[in-house]
Amino acid sequence: MTVLNADLHCHSTVSDGTLEPEALAARAHANGVELWALTDHDEVGGQHRAAAAARALGLPYLAGVEISVTFLGRTVHIVGLGIDPDDPVLVAGLADTRGGRERRAREMAEQLAAVGIRGAFEGALKYVGNPELISRTHFARFLVETGVCHDTHEVFRRFLTEGKPGYVEHRWAALGDAVRWITGAGGIAVIAHPARYAWDNATQEYALFTEFKAHGGRAVEVVTGSHTSAEAVRYAELAREFDLAASRGSDFHSPDESHTDLGALPYLDGRLTPVWELLGDRIVH
Structure with a gap:
């Protein structure tokens, strides 16, 4: 090789x-x-x-x-x-x-708002180079910036994964x-x-x-x-x-x-x- x-x-x-x-x-x-x-x-x-x-x-x-x-x-x-x-x-x-990422992102933000974390959609957008590709990673950066979590690894232990606030399933290709x-x-x-x-x-x-x-x-x-x-x-x-x-x-x-x-x-x-x-x-x- x-x-x-x-x-x-x-x-x-x-x-x-x-x-x-x-x-x-x-x-x-x-x-x-x-x-x-x-x-x-x-x-x-x-x-x-x-x-x-x-x-x-x-x-x-x-x-x-x-x-x-x-x-x-x-x-x-x-x-x-x-x-x-x-x-x-x-x-x-x-x-x-x-195509379905923005709709999914808004649903994620609604779930986070329900547990007291407001403004997550707009906050995540600040980290997005391409708005069509807003993702969990952008939400994670917002949660770190606002002090909800210490780092992105903590975010994915507490939020945005199956069974946790902010998780929304999406059907891909x-x-x-x-x-x-x-x-x-x-x-x-x-x-x-x-x-x-x-x-x-x-x-x-x-x-x-x-x-x-x-x-x-x-x-x-x-x-x-x-x-x-x-x-x-x-x-x-x-x-x-x-x-x-x-x-x-x-x-x-x-x-x-x-x-x-x-x-x-x-x-x-x-x-x-x-x-x-x-x-x-x-x-x-």
């Missing part, structure tokens, strides 16, 4: 990150990243900026996106790497996926649609941070991998900012079992909030096929 300090999952102000695409490119380059992808949630509006910034730095780049999917009643994220960000079917699908949009745009679909989904049992996770592969998905994130070393070993085994390539990404959002910085991850298991080996012709130099 090609050993690379690849970071193929992060977010800018175009979705719910706090840095502009150009600042992310500079940070990745400064941190020794050798192949980078910006993967904003349900949005490709920062792709040309990110690619131009990476090219100016001599940093190899893969265009990317992270699509929100509803599968077995849970929100699952599918990363697309090596996409054409101007593909019309992908762009239209992402626009449709983003279908798994098959997300994979087809990515592959139709010339990219490879990747299951993002699989350990985060807290399935009720192993059968549900197996169903995700099985259906993902049946729709044409080809890779899984093995090393991520939210996986423990034991989880990386587990998903390396599942990658081999399902004959999937392996990806690596910090899921970096902010210098102040993210556990793992760009470029700071362990390397992939040498027995795996890195996803970038399948995407050589899609890398922008």
Whole structure:
């Protein structure tokens, strides 16, 4: 395998990150990243900026996106790497996926108001670079700013998660649609941070991998900012079992909030096929 300090999952102000695409490119380059992808949630509006910034730095780049999917009643994220960000079917699908976020955000604010936290919608909007992509992360920053919580980790222990005030379920794209949009745009679909989904049992996770592969998905994130070393070993085994390539990404959002910085991850298991080996012709130099 090609050993690379690849970071193929992060977010800018175009979705719910706090840095502009150009600042992310500079940070990745400064941190020794050798192949980078910006993967904003349900949005490709920062792709040309990110690619131009990476090219100016001599940093190899893969265009990317992270699509929100509803599968077995849970929100699952599918990363697309090596996409054409101007593909019309992908762009239209992402626009449709983003469509319900404002309505959901207003319902979240109503729930928070019911427990005495007022002005949350307007407060969250202050942190939104793209109003179509208002999310739980923006509400979390508001709750920290106003002193309701000490940090965003406390927010997600007390609010905005299932069974807690401010949680509103939303139906995203279908798994098959997300994979087809990515592959139709010339990219490879990747299951993002699989350990985060807290399935009720192993059968549900197996169903995700099985259906993902049946729709044409080809890779899984093995090393991520939210996986423990034991989880990386587990998903390396599942990658081999399902004959999937392996990806690596910090899921970096902010210098102040993210556990793992760009470029700071362990390397992939040498027995795996890195996803970038399948995407050589899609890398922008």
